[in-house]
Amino acid sequence: MATWGERLAGVRGVMLDISGVLYDSGEGGGKPITGSVEAVARLQRSGLKVRFCTNESQKSRKHLVAELRRLGFDISEGEVTSPPPAACLILKKRGLRPHLLVHDEVRSEFAQIDTSNPNCVVIADAGDNFSYQNMNKAFQVLMGLENPVLISLGKGRYYKVTSGLMLDVGGYMKALEYACGVEAEVVGKPSPEFFQSALQEMGVQAHQAVMIGDDILFDVGGAQRCGMRALQVRTGKFRPSDEHHPEVKADGYVDNLSEAVDLLLQLVDK
């Protein structure tokens, strides 16, 4: 068994998932995970590069960062990689005009995008906006296109809030895929392009970076497929069975972000 020193050798950048690692979201802005506020601050004071990489698509980055700052995290919008800005780059590059099925609050992220006469559909975690009427409208737009393009901001099955589990965008993506006979393009973890853009923004190579997340498939598996290392925290949506996952094995399992940062900083300080 490799030592932590061997497993984390040469790390220069740390990529952090947000929900389930920094905090548990929920009513009233959620609550921080014990030790995470201090852990992030220690990481930011270290020589390591830090970037936050989230699949959050129900809140704008502005709102998300404001929520985190209220909880005590010292984070700015520019440090966060999230699906809506990544999707905007793709839409512009390909001349796509989306019909948006997103949360009202996230619509502002698409303010610079032409949404007239749509030639694609973009869905995100729309929460209560996933009404039958709105889903049917997205379906009808796709069925009316000669070459239907469906872009999904993430493909999560569910997420955890303080009050319990909540359906995420993934199921709704599957519903439209099935009804329209199309395959969605996913913008967000575990898509390799998404990790690569976060690495680029952080300015480190994949082999120099470690991902810390609570999702064994999307955070750990996704990062490893890009050549990164990955630690899973036993917080958020972590389940004990994740440590014996049939397909994905993390480079390490830690109780929480604080323990991960302890390990990383011991190595950096050497």
Place this chain on the structure above:
Amino acid sequence: MATWGERLAGVRGVMLDISGVLYDSGEGGGKPITGSVEAVARLQRSGLKVRFCTNESQKSRKHLVAELRRLGFDISEGEVTSPPPAACLILKKRGLRPHLLVHDEVRSEFAQIDTSNPNCVVIADAGDNFSYQNMNKAFQVLMGLENPVLISLGKGRYYKVTSGLMLDVGGYMKALEYACGVEAEVVGKPSPEFFQSALQEMGVQAHQAVMIGDDILFDVGGAQRCGMRALQVRTGKFRPSDEHHPEVKADGYVDNLSEAVDLLLQLVDK
């Protein structure tokens, strides 16, 4: 190429899909497909056994039959095989207590079923009841079960109403399958059990029966897999590409129900 006489030899029973064959549903009760009212009447006067086999799960049989009678069809509830009563038989046999995600109007079909302390979820074409809140509740019930059972009344991708295409239950079934990591049990076409129960109710063997439907996969393909023959009508959701479907070939394609009945009665009269 076989003649019609060869293709339809020995037919003793005719199974008819309803929506897209008898009528197009929609605002104000929909409208009959030209010639279908008379075609059904001629079939009922012939020596052939007749049964209506539908995936309709948004209306109770009572409502559906009332709607058809208003349009001029002489049909009784007892002649219709539809998913809700078939599901009730399964629920009773297996001691399942469903959480129902169905249209308000179809809830009455489950009046005799114990829905306390649910140990399964039943979804149907719930229309506007497919809100995020209701989907999330069904998701949470499934996630809370040790052995989650999801029963879906049909798995249609979409259906056609007079005003256009509408999302059917299939997409929502896929959403719950994906989010919960379960596989749904489908009650309705193309499930072989569903065709077999309709055959039993009609009192003929599969090789003596012909299905007439507008859906190449669920009506034609489903019936053929049960040993029945099947004709596709060029009405309802029929698309010209269906006649060159890569997997399913109907025993015959006809312009509408009226033409199918002409062919059948010519052979019976001989």
